[in-house]
Amino acid sequence: MKDRAPYQAHFEMLELPLDANFDEVHKAWQVMKDIYSTDSLATMSIGEEVSEEDRRLLLAKIEEAYQALGDFFRDHQQLLDNGVHQLTEGITEYDGKALRTIRHLLHIPLDDVAMSTRVPRKHLENLEADNYAALPVAVYTRGFVINYAKHLALDADLVAKSYMEKYRKWQEEKGQ
Amino acid sequence: MVKGPERKSIIMAVGGGKGGVGKSFVMASLGMSLARQGRVVMIDGDLGGANLHNFLGISRPTSTLTDFFERKVPLADLVVDSGISNLGLLTGMVGTIGAETIKHAQKQKLFNQIRKLDADYILIDLGAGTHFNTIDTLLIADKMIIVITPEIVSIENMYNFLRNLYFRRLGGVLTDHGYRDLVVNTWHDRDALGISNFRELVDCLKAVSPEVRLIIEEELRDFAVNLVLNKARTNQDIVTGNSVKSICVKFFGVNALYSGYVEHDDLVSRSANHRTPYLSAYPNSRCSRGIERLTVNILSGQQVKVTR
Known part of the structure; x- marks a missing residue:
């Protein structure tokens, strides 16, 4: 502020x-x-x-x-936008850890993300921790990722695609 | 009924403006709403025309504030059960005594005893008009509440009342710091000083000396009124509250909070006629929900957001 x-x-x-x-x-x-x-x-x-x-x-x-x-x-x-552009250059995979790192570099508190995206803080924490087991079903999780990415001015589609790939992989492993 | 020193009550008072805007209804309902979370004592300080009991659904209590003034009965002994859990009532008395006839010492004694009442919330319902006894009583409150309706008469009265309220406080604060009569004298010489309105008077006072400026800024920083818009019928009416608040802030420099609006309901006067408290008879009506939101906002300092 x-x-x-x-x-x-x-x-x-x-x-x-x-x-x-x-x-x-x-x-x-x-x-x-x-x-x-x-x-x-x-x-x-x-x-x-x-x-x-x-x-x-x-x-x-x-x-x-x-x-x-x-x-x-x-x-x-x-x-x-400029800051994000520099930060994201070279990042190809968006997992929770990458998202948290970007957020920290942008000095955006998690509470701010929660407030403006209206995604409960608990879910955002699980998102950043790649704690898939605690996250809701894919459609919801994808929505959360998109909102989170938009708040950080990231390319939301790209981030969601990358994040959900990992999520799906985990689901498949769990299913076996 | 006398409380220990550890209990700090929140005093809320409503007063001023125009008669019939719904001060007593709003206060009675606020009291019932607060009684769910703590002990409430309601004081009907409309000495000339007490009618709070009607909205609580009871007949006029026999012990009244007149007993305090004329027979010197301690205030706490005059609080009667309202029939509503956690809510005590202290009523005025029609006819025998008016706000104008109370002497200074009596008033100070009354204020002291009000502060000592055993309650979490003390709600004072005052009469309409701008008599200084009404204003002084309002000024002892932690939350000063002003009720308006979306009508030009009511809003004009409110601005006028707000000016009086602010002046009285300003005069009191400056007198406390040894500047007795400064406000009155400045206003008296307004033509010579080129003062034509409220803001110019305050600006002129601040220019008297850096010390006076500091006193005004420090002492009146927390001066705030809670606006309640009653009898709202349309969205336009609700937004009027936002506008009035904005004007208070911008043109009076007074911190006004738009604490809530209450929608009009014909059943309000009908339930008073039937001696049924509206809030318990129609707990889910839009009007009752407005009261609930108002209660939360007044306690938390939140305000009505603009909807358009």
């Missing part, structure tokens, strides 16, 4: 916490615009407290915050 500190005022302008994602920023921007650009119950009853000028200034600030945060998220994504 350290790199977000300079953007605190912008997050505050959109009434968001510092860890909000771009979707939330976009939504908040639309809501704020709605509140302050049209007359509503809430704005009409405020009376002398807000002049037209105040409103215009505020809308400009809201716009500025949205632009700045938009840039921030775009740059952030680019950095992530």
Whole structure:
């Protein structure tokens, strides 16, 4: 969150916490615009407290915050993409260990992955530990891998294909 | 009924704004909801027009706050059983005494005894209007609750009440630090100082000296109100709560939390007429579920997310 500190005022302008994602920023921007650009119950009853000028200034600030945060998220994504590109060069097999290594290098906590992918943390841990026995049936596991890979900005299809190959191999061995 | 020193109660109070927005209903339901997790004492502090008992489904208790003021009965002895498990009620009395007639010493004694009541949650239901006794009582609460409905009259009243609440607190804090009458005097000279609204007054006060600025910023950092939107009928109504919250934050600089909304239900007044507490009669209605979410949000500080 350290790199977000300079953007605190912008997050505050959109009434968001510092860890909000771009979707939330976009939504908040639309809501704020709605509140302050049209007359509503809430704005009409405020009376002398807000002049037209105040409103215009505020809308400009809201716009500025949205632009700045938009840039921030775009740059952030680019950095992530570049970083991932360097990291994944030469990796041909994506097992749990490789995924965990990449995640560590990107400084992404597992809780963040769990929160934004909505995959329970327990499953993510098993995923990274290649603990196939504790993972659910293939369709679910594949879904988890895809979501996990997307969160790390990896090529989700490639990762899933590689991971599931190992999973299937284990299943076949177990079956014998 | 007097508690040991280890028990810390959370005081919640609702007050101000317009009459009939549902303060008593929201408070009574919040009290019933909280009574499932701890001991609750509800105080009907609407001295002129106590009606909390109606929403709890009981008739007016015979011992009331009047006994505290006129016969000096200890507050704890006046708490009566509400018929709902874990929930005690202390009621006001219609007609004999109004919030306006209470003297300063009586008020301080009342506040002290309220804080000593044996309960996990103490809920105070105050009357409408902006009398300073109402405001002072609200200011002792850990959670100040303001109920609005999606109507212009109610929202306008709320902004007005919020200004009064903030001023009173500001005046109190500055008086405590030796700046007696600073707020009142500054407001009195508003024309000369070019102050036309709330924000400008606060800005002007902060400019008095670095010390005053520090006092205002430090002491009012935790000043927060919990907004509840009652009688919501449409999604648009629910979003009004988000807008009002945003305006409180941006134009008043007051930390407002949109703690919850409660959907309109005709059965609310019907169940009061039938002396049935709404929450136990219709526990699964959308309105009751709104109350449950509100309870969680007020305790945790969470807010209603924007849905559009």
